[in-house]
Amino acid sequence: MFTSILILFLLGLTAAAVLAAASKVLHVEEDPRIAKVEACFPGANCGGCGYPGCSAAAAAIVRGDAGPEICVAGGAEIAHNIAAVMGVEVSFKEPKVAHNICTGGSRANLLFDYRGVEDCRAEALLYGGQKSCGLGCIGLGSCVKVCGFDAIHLNDDHLPVVDMNLCRSCGKCAEVCPTGAIRISGLTMDLLHLNKVVDCLAPCMQKCPAQIDVRTYIQQMKQGDMRGALLTMKQRNPLPLAVGRLCPAPCETICRRNIADEGVAIHTLHRFVADWEMNSGSRVRVDCNPPSGHRVAIIGGGPAGLSAAYFLRRIGHEPTIFEKRDFVGGMMKGVIPEYRLPGKVVDWELQSILDLGVDVRTGMTFGKDVTLTHLKEQGFEAVLLATGAWKVPALDVEGHDAEGVMNSIEFLSDVGNTLTDLRGRKVVVVGDTNTAMDVARSAGRLGASVTAVIGCIQRKMSANKNEVTRAAELGTDLKFLTRATRVLVKDGKAVGLEYCEVQYDDPKKAKGTPQPVAGTEATLDADLIVVATDRLVDMDAISDADGKPLFEMDKKTGGIKSDKTTLQTSVDGVFVAGEAGTGRNILIQAVADGRRAARSIHHYVTRGVIPEPENPQLRVIPESILKNMKVTYSIPRVRVPEVSIDERRTSFKEEVKGFIEYDAARKEGSRCLRCGLTCYDAEAGAEYAADPDVERFDRQDVN
Structure with missing residues (x-):
């Protein structure tokens, strides 16, 4: 026994001597800055920075693998203290917080009642969760237990509530959530999601x-x-x-x-x-992030261009709007009637966007005063085309160019200016669009007798049902299933409109394009004929000197063709939003396009690559109906x-x-x-x- 103990003692003594000698030979002096940087940290060891503890994070900063603002548990003061140790500047780091996307709580149906597990991960692993909704919060509070900053608690519905002031975006709650009900996000992610x-x-x-x-x-x-x-x-x-x-x-x-x-x-x-x-x-x-130094040119100051500028500025980029007219706002200013959208309302709204620091240059026509080449030379990294659809196609009938025939944009722009009184006059509006109804309502308010020639049944009209009702309330004679065939002209002036009835091949289902019905021709007296059949992209603005389009065009929409997801055109770094791409559309779609374009431009100027969205919701989710x-x-x-x-x-x-x-x-x-x-x-x-x-x-x- 004594011999065995002696042998073990000698072996241990030898090993210690070898290790001591090795430590002297292999000794590496630790950079003293590591300890100084670590001393700046709050000591949470939360791992939210991506490193296993504060010591590892400090070493990463000293190596140059991380910046002084790496600590999620600390604030700006800690970042500045670390920067002082390292002798560097603190760069902007967008703050992020946890948030809960689930609103279900006790309202989601329970599949079963199991009381043996008090952890969301175990519940999900063993039973797939206890709620019928696979995305919902299980409600056992695993996120609360792992939060090292007391930033989360469960409310009465067993849903996590995040205290934004205490959250340090360490990400632990999101890591343990098995359904994705808890997520980490910041301003850019929230705005562009x-x-x-x-x-x-x-x-x-x-x-x-x-x-x-x-x-x-x-x-x-x-x-x-x-x-x-x-x-x-x-x-x-x-x-x-x-x-x-x-x-x-x-x-x-x-x-x-x-x-x-x-x-x-x-x-x-x-x-x-x-x-x-x-x-x-x-x-x-x-809130807006500090300027990033990335400059973006936006051609057109309508809803799509303004929306894109808003989102780009909020996430830190520097957009400049180039507008053809003397003011921004698109058709919201001077075209859409005051009784639908008052000018003072538009002015208030536009100023909210401009006050963020959006630069606007008016009187700038694309292709003339500003070109893609000029913009690149001026340092703009990306260009967004949001020029809208302002061209109204002429009627393809005899007499379409007679005096007294005008398009809807001209008419609405003139209302209140050169058009102030139409009492005793007869106005015929051709078209089934919202713009056509705006014309009819405006003409009626000016005292005219108004008739609308509409080539479909009411439920097939592109105009909003409410707008059609408003036009009818003011006395507009809505002639459904009719089509203009000729403008009646006398001494060069329009005096009436010839039209005929049309009908679907299958009247009950109203399918296909309505065709003329023989023997139904009739005429309408008219002092003024307003064409409001459609609105198209003006090709002159996006064509070269030979009339060739600068971009690939979409035959279906008549607008500039782009990738459906990124909205990037056939020219690298050039994007399109709103009616310039979709053709005539509704306001909210222009707003949506502006945000989607801002997302793509953000990735393009910061990463050079636009990521495909994961699991995008492109249509209504069946199980939600x-x-x-x-x-x-x-x-x-x-x-x-x-x-x-x-x-x-x-x-x-x-x-x-x-x-x-x-x-x-x-x-x-x-x-x-x-x-x-x-x-x-x-x-x-x-x-x-x-x-x-x-x-x-x-x-x-x-x-």
Whole structure:
């Protein structure tokens, strides 16, 4: 026994001697700056920086593999202290925080009740989660347990709530969340995020071209957080005042409330929130990153160009708008009638964007005053074409060029200027577009007798149903299924329009292109004929001296062809947004295009590569369309006051739609079911249960 102990002792002594000698031979002096840098850290060892602890992070900084702003647990002061040790400058680091995308909580159906596991990861691993929604929060609080900064807690619905002031973006909560309900994001990610099928998207959010978070801003408005509601809207839409007046609201058509009674008045609430800021007299501050040094040229100051400039500036880039006219705003300024979109509203909205630091150069015509070559020479790294669709095609009939025949853009631009009184005159409008209805309504307000020649049935019109109704209310004679065949001319002036009836091959299904019906020719007397059949891209502005287009064109839309995802044209570094690419379209689509273009341009100028979006939500997600629901309360939809028809006939200055008070907006907001992907709030509106106009459904299953 003694011998064994002695042998072990000698072996240990020998090993120690060898190690001591090796340490002297192989000794590497540690850079003293590592200890100094580590001393600057708060000592959280959270790993949010990507290194296994503060010591490793300090070594990375000293090696030059990381910057002084690497620590997520520390703030600007720590970054400056580290920079002082290293003798370098602190670069801007966009702050990021955790947030929860799930709103379901206890409202999501439980697949089973299992009490043996208290960890979300284990629950998901063993049973696939306990909720019927695969994207939903499981609710066991694994994110709370791993947070080293006490920045997360569970609310009464077992949903994680993040304290933005305490969150240090270490990412631990996102790492342990098995469903992706907790995510880390910053300003750039929030502004440029494109909907994914793995997001918790209510149907209204899926249908909105701009992907506005309808559910959230309605709840914020309902709770009195008007500032928060506005900022939620402005994450996707920098033109909430205009959109709140002009959007045809496709979101409302898919609202789940329609299954129970009437869809939520989303459009009305959108305008209410936007009007709140304007009526307050002060602007809500929106955050912008410091200038990045990346310069972007935007050709056209309409909705698409303005939207792109807004998003690019907010994430730090330096956009310059080159506008042909003497002012920006596109058709929102001087074309869309005042009774739909007042000029003072547009001016307020535009100033909110320009105040961010967007540079505007007016009186600049693309192809003449500014070219792609000139822009490149001036240091612009990318170009966005947002010139719109301003060209109205002439009628392809005899007499189309007679005096007294004008296009819709000319007419609307002249209203209030050279056109101030049409009493006793007969106006014929040709077309089924929203612009055609604007012409008809404006002519009616000026006292004219108006007839509209429309080549389809009403439900096939491209015009918004409400706009058609407004035109009819002012006395417009809507001649459906008719087509212009000849302009009647006398002494070079138009005196009437010849037209015929048309019909579909299958009248019941209204399919195909309506064809003329023999023997149905008739005439209309006319002092003025306004063509409003379409609006096209002006090819002169985007063609070379020989008339050859500078870009590949899209035969289907008539606009500039681009990649559907990136919006990049056939010319590298040149992008297109709005009607310059889509042809005639709605305002909210231009806003959506502006944001998508900003995303692509951001990646192009910073990385040189535009990543394909992962799992993009390109169409309505089938499982989110429910056929029945359990809803308790039926609350009547808010009714918005309107100016009387008689008053409309004599004024352009007052909007047709009035405003609603906060109490009415809040009650309408209570109709929102707070939908998730598959969940919803069956008890929505319970706080108004005692109101006499609120009914309780006798049966729970609403089909």
